[in-house]
Amino acid sequence: MNVAAAQTPNALTLENFWHPIATSAEVSDKPKQFRLLGDTVVAFRDEKGVAAFKDLCIHRGAALSNGKVKDGNIVCPYHGWAYDRSGACVHIPSLPAGQPIPAKARAIPYQAREEYGLVWVAMKDPVQPFPQWPDNAWSNPDYHVFLINVYRWKSSAGRAVENAMDFSHFNIVHAGYTELADGPVVKPYEVERTKEGLAFAYEDGRIRREYTLDFPFVIHDHKKVIATDKGRTWSETDDTRQGDSTILTFIAAPVDEKTTHMYAFMARNHSLDMEDQSFVANFDLVTAQDQLIVESQRPEQIPTDIKEELHLRFPDAPAIIYRRLLRDMGSSEAYLP
Ligand code: FES
Ligand SMILES: [Fe+2]
Numbered sequence: 255m256n257v258a259a260a261q262t263p264n265a266l267t268l269e270n271f272w273h274p275i276a277t278s279a280e281v282s283d284k285p286k287q288f289r290l291l292g293d294t295v296v297a298f299r300d301e302k303g304v305a306a307f308k309d310l311c312i313h314r315g316a317a318l319s320n321g322k323v324k325d326g327n328i329v330c331p332y333h334g335w336a337y338d339r340s341g342a343c344v345h346i347p348s349l350p351a352g353q354p355i356p357a358k359a360r361a362i363p364y365q366a367r368e369e370y371g372l373v374w375v376a377m378k379d380p381v382q383p384f385p386q387w388p389d390n391a392w393s394n395p396d397y398h399v400f401l402i403n404v405y406r407w408k409s410s411a412g413r414a415v416e417n418a419m420d421f422s423h424f425n426i427v428h429a430g431y432t433e434l435a436d437g438p439v440v441k442p443y444e445v446e447r448t449k450e451g452l453a454f455a456y457e458d459g460r461i462r463r464e465y466t467l468d469f470p471f472v473i474h475d476h477k478k479v480i481a482t483d484k485g486r487t488w489s490e491t492d493d494t495r496q497g498d499s500t501i502l503t504f505i506a507a508p509v510d511e512k513t514t515h516m517y518a519f520m521a522r523n524h525s526l527d528m529e530d531q532s533f534v535a536n537f538d539l540v541t542a543q544d545q546l547i548v549e550s551q552r553p554e555q556i557p558t559d560i561k562e563e564l565h566l567r568f569p570d571a572p573a574i575i576y577r578r579l580l581r582d583m584g585s586s587e588a589y590l591p
Contacts, residue, residue, distance in 0.1 A: 265584040266381060266583050266584060267378070267583070267584065268291055268470060268508060268583075269291060269376070269377035269378040270376070270377075270378045270379060270380060270381045271376065271380055271381070271382055271469070271470055271471075272365075272367075272374045272375070272376045272380050272382070272384060272385070273290055273291070273374065273375060273376075273471065273507050273508060274372040274373065274374050274375075274505055274507045274515070274517055275288040275289075275290050275295055275297060275306070275373055275374070275375050275507065276288050276297065276372070276373045277371060277372055277373070277401070277404065277517075278368055278371050278372060278373060280373070281297050281298065281299050281304055281368075281373045282298065282299065283298060283299060283300060283323060284298060284322070284323070285297070285298045285318060285319045285320075285321055285322065285323060285328055286298065286319055287309050287317060287319035289509045289510060289513075290375060290377070290507070290508065290509065291377065291508055291509075291510070292509075292510040292511060293308065293309075293377075294308070294309035294310070294317065294319070295307070295308065295309055295364065295375060296308075296309040296317070296318045296319040296328070297366065297373060297375070298323050298328065299368075300323060300326055302326065302339065303366075303367075303368065304366045304367065304368050304373050305328070305339050305363070305366055306363070306364040306365075306366035306373075306375045307328065307337070307341065307361045307362055307363050307364060308361070308362035308364070308377075310361075310362070311330040311332065311335060311361070312358070312359060312360060312361065313330065313332070313333060313335055313359070314332055314333070316330055316331060316332040317331075318330055318331075318337075318361065324336065326338065326339065327339075327344055327345070328361065333346075333347065333348060334346075334347040334348075335347075335359065337360070337361040339363065340363060341360045341361040341362060341363040342359075342360060343355050343356075343359035343360060343361070346359065364376065364377050365379075365380065367384075369384065370392060370519070371401055372505070372517060382450065382468065382469065383449075383450070385450075385468040385472040385505070386468075387399070387474065387501065387503065387521060388464065388466055388474050388476045388501055389476070389499070389501070389521075391501050391521040392521070396523045397499075397501075397521045397522065397523050398521065398522055398523075398526055398530075399501075399519055399520070399521040400519065400520060400530045401517065401518070401519055402518045402519060402520050402530075402533065402534055402537050403518055403534060403537065403538060403541070404515055404516065404517050404518075405515070405516040405518060405541055405545065406513070406514075406515055406516075407513070407514045407515075407516060407545055407548060407549060408512055408513060408549045409512065409513075409514050409545075409548045409549050409551065409554060410508070410511055410512060410514060410554045410555050410556065411470070411471045411506040411507065411508035411514045412470070412471075412555065412556040412576075412580060413514075413548050413551050413554065413555075413556055414471075414504070414506045414514045414516055414548055415467070415470070415471050415473055415504065415506050415576070416556060416573050416576060417544050417547070417548050418473045418475065418504040418506075418544075419465050419467060419473050419475075419572050419573070419576070420569070420570075420572075420573065421434060421440075421456060421463065422437075422438070422440050422566075422569035422570075423547070424437060424438075425437040425438040426438065427543050427544065427547060428540055428543055431536070431539070431540050431543075432540060434458040435458040435459050435460040435461070436458045436459050437458065440456075440568050440569040441456075441568070442568050443455065443456050443568060443571070445571045445572050445575055447575065448466070450466065450467070450468045450469060451466070451467035451468050451469035451470075451576075451579065452466075452467045452469075452572060452575050452576065452579070453465065453466045453467070454571070454572055457480065459480075459481060460479070460480065460481050460482070461477050461478065461479055461480065462477070462478045462480050463475055463476065463477050463478075464476040464477075464478070465572070467572075467576065469579055470579070470580065470583070471505065471506040471507070471508065472503070472504070472505050472506075473503070473504050473506075474501055474502070474503045475501070475502040475503075475504075476499065476500075476501045477499070477500045477501070477502070478497070478498070478499050479494055479495065479496055479497065479498040479499075480496065481496065482494055482495065482496060494524070495524065497523075498522075498523065498524040498525075499522070499523045499524070500520065500521070500522045500523075500524070501519075501520070501521040501522075502518070502519070502520055503518070503519040503520075503521070504516055504517070504518055505517040505518075505519075511554060511555060512554050516541075518537065518541065520533060520537070556576075556577060556580060557577070558577045558578075558580045558581035559581070560574060560577060560578070
């Protein structure tokens with residue numbers, strides 16, 4: 255993103271946040287290359303868990319991902335330099351015994367952790383708490399959570415996230431699927447700036463939607479059924495009841511400025527006897543409707559100058575604040591611990 259360009263050496267960038275690089279299943283004991291923020295990352299797992307580095311050997315620039323893991327170290331495929339988890343080079347085969355390894359011989363380690371069936375990387379010290387589910391749904395026994403799909407979009411993560419928090423397109427793009435029961439008019443509503451990002455709620459007479467953004471790219475759409483007599487949306491079943499709660503979560507991984515991997519999850523406290531798979535086809539269809547729009551948006555990056563593009567006060571209130579957060583990321587101290 256243009257906002258990633260640091261103004262000062264200490265300015266925050268998108269590197270200061272956790273992003274997923276892959277599903278857990280994609281990371282094994284063999285080093286493999288992934289992409290994040292326009293750069294290459296190598297990741298593997300061993301008994302100590304997942305590890306990730308910039309996919310570059312400082313010696314001659316070979317990709318470490320073509321190498322192997324030996325005794326917990328990642329070994330470059332070219333001249334066999336071995337790096338431990340801290341990035342320190344611990345072995346150079348061509349050096350005579352007793353000769354010290356240069357202190358500058360280091361790989362660049364990233365913080366890595368495995369959560370929610372995904373492998374996450376922070377390229378620099380993360381400044382936000384790790385993203386959590388509303389209602390603690392991930393570990394709450396009242397809920398069942400599953401990964402619906404991973405969508406690969408030719409768009410920026412910002413555009414994808416802004417789409418996921420924008421319900422004023424429902425009655426246009428998703429007509430017949432996930433419409434606002436009293437739309438397309440959008441009533442006034444409040445947007446709150448939170449420690450994690452922002453939060454807002456909207457009721458259409460039938461469903462209350464609580465949106466929470468974990469800045470920059472994790473968005474939860476928590477839908478609670480408040481009445482069952484008007485309309486219906488695709489994510490509920492015919493016997494939808496008051497109190498049914500569905501959380502749609504979009505985690506947008508910024509692969510590069512024009513590529514986003516969207517990890518989409520559903521958590522539900524209802525229809526627990528239904529197969530997860532029965533929700534997927536409709537979700538794929540609705541997501542494809544969004545993809546067509548979002549991939550067409552120009553410029554690909556969200557313009558963070560509020561004067562660019564045209565905003566309506568109520569439907570676009572979250573987007574206005576979101577753009578300010580993106581714009582101010584480098585200069586503001588809002589995210590410092
Ligand atoms: S390029 Fe990696 S060891 Fe030489
Ligand atoms: Fe949509």
